[in-house]
Amino acid sequence: MNRLVTPELLDxxxxxxxxxxxxxxxxxxxxxxxxxxxxxxxLLRQVAEKCRTTGLSLLEIGAGQGDVPLLARNSLAKSxxxxxxxxxxxxxxxxxxxxxPSVVADAVHLPFRNESFDVIASSxxxxxxxxxSLAIMMSEALRVCRRAVIINDLIxxxxxxxxxxxxxxxxRSRITWHDAPASVRAAYSIxxxxxxxxxxxxxxxxxxxxxxxxxxxxxxx
Numbered sequence: 756m757n758r759l760v761t762p763e764l765l766d767x768x769x770x771x772x773x774x775x776x777x778x779x780x781x782x783x784x785x786x787x788x789x790x791x792x793x794x795x796x797x798l799l800r801q802v803a804e805k806c807r808t809t810g811l812s813l814l815e816i817g818a819g820q821g822d823v824p825l826l827a828r829n830s831l832a833k834s835x836x837x838x839x840x841x842x843x844x845x846x847x848x849x850x851x852x853x854x855x856p857s858v859v860a861d862a863v864h865l866p867f868r869n870e871s872f873d874v875i876a877s878s879x880x881x882x883x884x885x886x887x888s889l890a891i892m893m894s895e896a897l898r899v900c901r902r903a904v905i906i907n908d909l910i911x912x913x914x915x916x917x918x919x920x921x922x923x924x925x926x927r928s929r930i931t932w933h934d935a936p937a938s939v940r941a942a943y944s945i946x947x948x949x950x951x952x953x954x955x956x957x958x959x960x961x962x963x964x965x966x967x968x969x970x971x972x973x974x975x976x
Contacts, residue, residue: 756913758947759940764930766883768846777928779849782879783822784926785935790966791878794907796827798971802874802903803836810837814872814899816862816892817880818842819849823907824876841872863891867899870976876905882942886951893955897976906972909942915968916940945970 764770765778786792803811815824821842828838841856843865850857860866862880875896884892896904909915916939923932943951945962948970952960955974963971 756911756916756940758911758943760885761937761940763883763934763937763941765934768848770928770930774928774930775848778930778934779820781926781928781931782819786823786878787826790969791907792823792826792830794965794969794971795823795876795878795905796830797965798905798907798973799827799831799838799874799876800834800836802905802973803831806873806902808873809835810839811873811902812839812841813874813876814841814843814865814867816843816865816875816877816896817883818844818857820851821855821857823878825851825855863888863895865895865899869898870901871899873900873902874905875900875903876907878907879909879938881906881908881948882938889951890954893952893974897955897958897974900976902976904972904974904976906948906970906974908948908970908972909939910964910968910970911939911942911944912968918967939968943970948972 768775813824815821824840828840831838842850843858843860844850845861847859919935919939949962959975961973965971
């Protein structure tokens with residue numbers, strides 16, 4: 756199955772405010788039901804254990820409502836790991852208004868000094884980038900992190916695409932009905948992602964396969 760990029764409606768807010776709110780709610784459910792949140796929790800726990808620390812500062816890029824890092828913060832707190840979360844998104848109306856530190860900026864031009872956060876993380880975000888742009892994003896993330904960059908994203912496959920179509924009736928937004936299949940078609944395979952990240956050969960990279968076609972990547976600083 757070749758990679759096919761189709762513009763996603765949510766990227767440019769091509770919908771009514773109600774449709775956009777419904778889509779952000781759908782994204783939260785997708786991550787909670789189909790392994791996205793668990794993937795990030797596992798990757799962050801791995802970073803904390805390897806670094807022998809009980810506290811991490813995290814910048815989530817392409818954060819949207821920030822559901823994944825905020826749920827990860829609650830889960831990790833139960834095992835004594837504190838996660839200090841900052842959210843970054845290109846669109847202000849995608850960010851939550853719940854007191855979480857938030858920044859409007861572009862992920863390929865992060866407005867932070869070198870090594871400002873322990874971890875830079877993203878969820879369902881990497882597939883939005885062409886290979887050249889993804890390399891720029893990774894360079895920026897490695898510049899701003901102290902310990903690691905985490906990528907949590909989809910794995911492209913025909914079976915995954917079929918499962919997405921079968922699951923669409925679970926969701927209410929027409930934007931989700933368009934963007935969910937488009938995301939799978941635009942996603943990278945694990946082999947493609949390994950090849951893309953090989954450019955950063957000065958950094959150790961770990962790639963893992965998680966529940967329901969999720970890939971987890973840690974690029975160590």
